[in-house]
Amino acid sequence: MAGLEAHVAFLARSPFMGLFRQEERGVQWCVPGDRMSVFTAKRSRLVGAVFSLVLLGVGGADAALEDVCGGFKVFVYHLPPATFGDFNASRISWDLYDRTASFTDAENFEAPEDGKERARVPGISGMPCDEIRNGKHGSGGAYSPCFSMNNMGMGSVIEPGKKGAVPGLPFFDTSSHVLEWTILKYVHNNCYVDQPDKATLFLLPIPLLMMYKGVRDNVFEKEDIDTYWTNVKEYLRSQASWTRRQGRDHVLVVSKIVDEFWDTNRAGYKTTHFYVSDPFWGNTVFLSSGGRYHERVVNLPYPTFLHPSSDDEQQRWIDYIWTVKRASKAVLAAGWRQQRQVLFEACEDETNLCDLMRVDQNNYQYADTLELYLQYTYTMQPGGDTPTRRGFFDSLICGAIPIIFGSKDARKRADLAGRDVHQYYPKAYARFFGRNSSEHEWINDIALMATDAFDAMRLIRETTPEEIERLRRNINEVIPALLYWDSRQRIDSGSKYGTKNAVARAFREIREHPVVENS
Numbered sequence: 001m002a003g004l005e006a007h008v009a010f011l012a013r014s015p016f017m018g019l020f021r022q023e024e025r026g027v028q029w030c031v032p033g034d035r036m037s038v039f040t041a042k043r044s045r046l047v048g049a050v051f052s053l054v055l056l057g058v059g060g061a062d063a064a065l066e067d068v069c070g071g072f073k074v075f076v077y078h079l080p081p082a083t084f085g086d087f088n089a090s091r092i093s094w095d096l097y098d099r100t101a102s103f104t105d106a107e108n109f110e111a112p113e114d115g116k117e118r119a120r121v122p123g124i125s126g127m128p129c130d131e132i133r134n135g136k137h138g139s140g141g142a143y144s145p146c147f148s149m150n151n152m153g154m155g156s157v158i159e160p161g162k163k164g165a166v167p168g169l170p171f172f173d174t175s176s177h178v179l180e181w182t183i184l185k186y187v188h189n190n191c192y193v194d195q196p197d198k199a200t201l202f203l204l205p206i207p208l209l210m211m212y213k214g215v216r217d218n219v220f221e222k223e224d225i226d227t228y229w230t231n232v233k234e235y236l237r238s239q240a241s242w243t244r245r246q247g248r249d250h251v252l253v254v255s256k257i258v259d260e261f262w263d264t265n266r267a268g269y270k271t272t273h274f275y276v277s278d279p280f281w282g283n284t285v286f287l288s289s290g291g292r293y294h295e296r297v298v299n300l301p302y303p304t305f306l307h308p309s310s311d312d313e314q315q316r317w318i319d320y321i322w323t324v325k326r327a328s329k330a331v332l333a334a335g336w337r338q339q340r341q342v343l344f345e346a347c348e349d350e351t352n353l354c355d356l357m358r359v360d361q362n363n364y365q366y367a368d369t370l371e372l373y374l375q376y377t378y379t380m381q382p383g384g385d386t387p388t389r390r391g392f393f394d395s396l397i398c399g400a401i402p403i404i405f406g407s408k409d410a411r412k413r414a415d416l417a418g419r420d421v422h423q424y425y426p427k428a429y430a431r432f433f434g435r436n437s438s439e440h441e442w443i444n445d446i447a448l449m450a451t452d453a454f455d456a457m458r459l460i461r462e463t464t465p466e467e468i469e470r471l472r473r474n475i476n477e478v479i480p481a482l483l484y485w486d487s488r489q490r491i492d493s494g495s496k497y498g499t500k501n502a503v504a505r506a507f508r509e510i511r512e513h514p515v516v517e518n519s
Helices: 002-012 045-056 064-070 140-146 177-192 206-218 224-237 267-272 309-323 338-347 365-374 391-399 442-446 453-462 465-482 502-512
Strands: 025-031 032-041 072-076 092-095 120-126 201-204 250-254 284-288 296-297 327-334 354-357 375-381 401-405 448-450
Touching: 002 224, 064 177, 064 502, 072 177, 120 140, 140 465, 177 201, 177 250, 177 284, 206 224, 206 250, 206 267, 267 296, 296 502, 309 465, 327 338, 327 365, 327 453, 338 354, 338 453, 354 453, 365 391, 391 401, 391 465, 401 465, 442 465, 448 453, 465 502
Parallel strands: 072 201, 092 120, 201 250, 250 284, 284 296, 327 354, 327 375, 375 401, 401 448
Antiparallel strands: 025 032
16 A cells, blocks of 8 residues: 555645645546536545546556656557558658657758759658648748657757857747647657556557648548548457557547547548547547647647756756846737737837737747747737637746736637637646636636736736736746657656656646546
């Protein structure tokens, strides 16, 4: 029992230190025999941890595994190959989905001269990276997946200006939609076991984003996509590890907003023929970058520019952002959309409170936005295609207070937040921050919420220095949970910050609040 008690004690500790209170939480539980019935059970996180251990039958794993992998030993399936067209697999120099690929294999990709083709390119789950897109997306469009694969999926190193420069600490041009790669490499580096009978969690390495882009660009045929899904499902039905619990201890990563794949009416289904509510996946846990609150979904922060490889790197960054001098106003770094026009005008009218930077003009780059966030006390974060933005997490990591938009009535929409109320920040990331869908106060610890553009300006005028200090200290505490570790290496045993990263936090949430079996 000593190992069990130690594990329970570990799970009871908040990874966010003093930021979020250890309080009872309402959790949805499925009633045995009635798949659709739920009731709200109030119980402590400690009791949830004990229940998770009993349910999954995992005892005293070593301390590093408990900290970094939520106590899980993870098996990664070798799924049927993704053959979505006529291509030459011999062109693949190394594959991101290959666990044995090393950093020395993953050299920085450079596009060939115009009119020429590279003989060898990186691969994504068996597909040459330059055969996924059709090249109609601006300069080097066909090679954009290849560039995203640099540095094991973190992207190319970017050079911030003097304001964002921290000696020896690189920034990466990480794509906002590489969550599936990020988690796969994390598992390979830290949590992997080579036999399914040794595993307590199973990762399904499905290249969903590649399928989405390839079909959308008319590179892949939908018939090939259908054949792939048939092969994958037949393979899983043949695996005892799947049939034993019908996928309840399996995880599938969706790099885009999970709602895009929720049912057959969504854009994600129309391109990939995959949907979350497919009965085959009815017990599977999904990790996503945003979307609705659901007992089978944990939404994680968007991958961003900072991927620390050591405690020292992370501490130097936190120290830096706390001491940097900032303007006592907000910056709105965004492209134009109709619903944002009123906010653009408000910033232009009150330049003493807000500066407007159009990222859709003047060849703005990702590094430029980060540089801006380091210069301001606040950042404006209006919704776009979805209510949530990577800029929200960029802002937090840069130590700036994000101003988001919403209604005091959680059931009502706010024009500047977006149309899908159930995807607003308080609900979307409630599970990640250790809450349920009805508990919204966590957002008030790290952000300000405005009802409209005029209310946003009021918040800038009226927020006291004491409140600014409180928010910024809370932000500093939560930063470790927003970061994804350097995907080229394993986290060192005993690391202070490596155990608090986003993937470790998500795995702990899965363990503490698993999908409850109906039988």
